[in-house]
Amino acid sequence: MNNSRNTVATATPGETATGNRRLWPLLTLPALGVGVLVLIAASFFAGTARASELGDAGALVRWALPAAKALHHSSMAITIASLVFAAAILPRSTRPKRPAPGEHNTDGGQTHPAFARTMNLAAAAGSLWTVSAAAVLIFTFWDLVGQPMSTDPSYTAAMLDYVLNISVGKAWAWMIVIAAITSSLAFGVRSPGWVGATAVFSLAGILPMSLIGHAAGGDDHWGAVNSIMLHLVGVCLWFGGIVVLAALAPLLATKAPGRFPGARPILAGTVLHRFSALATIAIVLVAGSGVVNASIRITGWDQWMTPYGWLVIAKAVATLGLGALGLAHRRRVIPALEAGKLSATRAAWLVVGAEAVVMAAAMGLATVLARTAPPTPDTAPELPTPARLLTGYELPPPLTNASYVEVWRWDWLWIAIVAFLAIAYLWAMVTVRRRGDKWSILLTISWMVGLGCLFYFTSGALAVYGKILFSVHMVDHMALTMVAPLFLVIGSPVTLALKALGSRTDGTRGPREWILVLVHSKFSALVTNPLFAAANFAGSIVIFYETDIFGLRCATTWATS
Structure with a gap:
């Protein structure tokens, strides 16, 4: 890579095509190993690996459930981040062009390899998300039953009741539906608008998890739900983004086919800056919501010395470490890469490899933390008041x-x-x-x-x-x-x-481009029409309060939202 910021990097000695193909497993395998080790160690430390005295579903469920949850959380984060990358960070084509009057197509050349790989990753991770959600549903059922897994027909009716009437079962059933729709869309859509819509829809998977997460049954139910929701958004964008960067790492040292204005190495310069801005928002969400969750579950200084408290401390240290790494990358690694002082492969190791290892450890801790009994119980009183x-x-x-x-x-x-x-x-x-x-x-x-x-x-x-x-x-x-x-x-x-x-010239849709798309859309023209706005304002109130919708809302959990 030469010293110009706006040139496309070529492969340096030692960065051959074969070496690039090997970069992806080299960046991910260490993180995978660390995540598994942390998951096992934290399970033994917190006691979740031991048989329950009240009812035990067996060693298979005790270990398969956290493993399935870790796989589910990871695949969901990768799916969401891949779609966000495809919608707002990566170029869709190798030769974008400005549309002529009355023309909507802004693509030329071929599908950009980074875009194609990211959408393929979203489809594959979405499929894994769907399967792992089904596995979690099954294992949570047997964990709740407290009996070893069996094929007895009586359990079939019990599982159906679990899915239809128990909040945890309903949440995981909805998760399967959301994951299946998202993965199907990821396989089929490629236009900018549909990719963006799919990315927004994929975030719906965060809602079921936030409703059944730890602290959701505590004294501040909706405060806990909202903080968990924000936490999951940050984790998905941050953790998933790191994995997407690792998947694109083999393209670092190869020349992007078809020059376009401002072209740079994939992941270098422009793309790293864009992800850095996204990661900054994510770490603020993760850290801030983590503090809120901890304050709800840990209400005394002595509770920090419990297994739950130590896991929270370990996760906080990992989060702060990730924030420090991200700041160092933003101030040193990215400028050195753009100045030609750092090879593309070396940058991939520093930006992706280091953060992936720490992030995998944090995900392992989070998975065990979700199964660890908190020092402040989140169960409701035995005789709750009507207001509660x-x-x-x-x-x-x-x-x-x-x-x-x-x-x-x-x-x-x-x-x-x-x-x-x-x-x-x-x-x-x-x-x-x-x-x-x-x-x-x-x-x-x-x-x-x-x-x-x-x-x-x-x-x-x-x-x-x-x-x-x-x-x-x-x-x-x-x-x-x-x-x-x-x-x-x-x-x-x-x-x-x-x-x-600023406007983008590389064919991607950033915040400015998406704002313009929404402002000039037919939907925006409809909802901003004074006649529609007046009818919607008055009509919605009449329909809501003068029909059975109001009673239905009061009779459901959403009444308190």
């Missing part, structure tokens, strides 16, 4: 004027959304101003006021009392649909984003 049965929480104090500022219940999903939107807006404003363009401070204030309203309406007293008082619920509903959006729209976030984000 209906909403998942005890009744708050009587509503007074002071309650509107004193009573809070943190909704971590909305807190994360608000924090992200605030940081992104400020970054965009600073970027635009540094370039010499103007941006009104009044628009910024309006945006921040809107986010402040959104934060209060989802975590403040209106959200707390809205679960038990219909009048407060309607005030909160109106505020969410009429007050917060007003200030947010005045802030002109789309205009600011288009000003701050």
